[in-house]
Amino acid sequence: MSYALTTENIKKVFKKNKKTIHALKGIDLQIREGEIYGLLGPNGSGKSTFIRIASTLLIPDAGKIEIFGYDVVKKASKVQRLINRVSVEASFFRKLSAIENLLFAAGIHGISKKEALKKIYAISEKVGLDKGRLHDPLEDFSRGMQQKVAIARAFMTEPKLMLLDEPTTGLDPRAKREVQSLILHMKEKMGATILLTTHDMEEAERLCDYVAIIHKGRIIVKGHTEKLKAMIAHKIKNPTFEDVFMEFTGVSFDEAEYEEAESA
């Protein structure tokens, strides 16, 4: 079995206004190639911190993280060739058009303009982007459309590991469904491994093969989506992921979100 991502005891502490925040308290994960791995947790549980570490944007205080066998800290440039990321904010030069933003992203990944244009047109069709709007400034796009451009940007570099940090947060139900379909498409047609962070229980259930629940910087439980539910089936009839979360953390998801917001 080959792994796309493995971590051992990853820790991260932030010091903010004389306050010490233990964002990650020893994370151990193994993500198999080709699966959609869900990191499920309330806001402030450490999901985005973990994604940033995997994206080479944050250096952990302790522990080891490898992507396709490359140490993320020591071999950052090798890792950067294998990954891409879509975050909750679409993050573009808002005054520039979609195509200018996409060509810039292609350029800094070493893709030629000719090749990039070919990819952009092909991917636009897949993600449902109107070609006629590719020359419009990003600031004129809806949130859902911006997120589709962000997904196109990530697709373009054909990453072996896609890091999706709450890609559907803030989207309307229709845009959310479209983005979720794209994630499934990405796995099926491109064979990409996907690490998806979300606080949306239904999304995790719909998309993920394997899920780890993170709470207060710790992995509370991990396992196959169906197996996790089966673990509490003797207690609750037709359990949901919300029930799984409550069973293992002792608090409801809403309470956990409130607690994290209070302590932030």
Place this chain on the structure above:
Amino acid sequence: MNTQGVVREMRASWAFIVRNFNLIKRYWKWELVFFVYTIANSITMGFIGKGVEAFSGAELDTSYLILYMLLGSILWGYLSILFEIVAETVAWERWEETIEYTFMAPIKRATHLLSVCGFAILYGILRAGLILLVVSAFFDLDLSKANVLSATGILAVASFSFIGLGMVAAILPLISPEKGVQVVHIFQALLLMFSGVYYEITVLPQWMQNVAKFSPATYALKGMRSAILDGKGFSELWSQIWPLLILGLFLLPAGIYFFQLMEQWAKKRGVLKRSG
């Protein structure tokens, strides 16, 4: 690095230049506003040169004084635009929230920084030329002796040091999202004070003259003034060229090195993304 790697880095470099050009194109109205502001400053400096005779009462070579002040102002405008573009490598991307995407791209940081600096130099030279053209309409400038070629040569040699200083300046917004950009202005002001932008450094106290020796702007200004005002050729400006070469040789790699060092620090502290 293999050929494929070099090609990738060159494509990335071009992508930065095109992006910056596109951004300037999109924000052209603001560019125009700042251009007018720089011209107003340059014209003011020109009139200060012209006014010296009136308030000193002495008979002076006014044309020389005007050009002396204008050259200081134009070079200062060039330096300011260079620092602004390079410092905004970090600040602008943080504001647009694109910084993490740029910093996780598989390219060398040196390619990233040198491309932004390359664009800044080309844009700065174009802008300086346009400013000279516009202000010359306000004054009867005597450019008959000017050796434009050697002035351009001095600017080209000085640019290596200026890029190095620009990279050091770009560190400030990296380590302080809140105040970094403002501190870049302080950095510029110190350069202005020590380098003799509007005066000969000989008027400074001795300790300030000693500091001025470490500023590439001191030699760039002296060299450009000698080329434009006295018509000196490039080979006659060796006393300005060699310090610029030495400073460039030190400042350029030092700028890249310290930026990378502070990037690691920002990644440890988690301040790469935070918006100010």
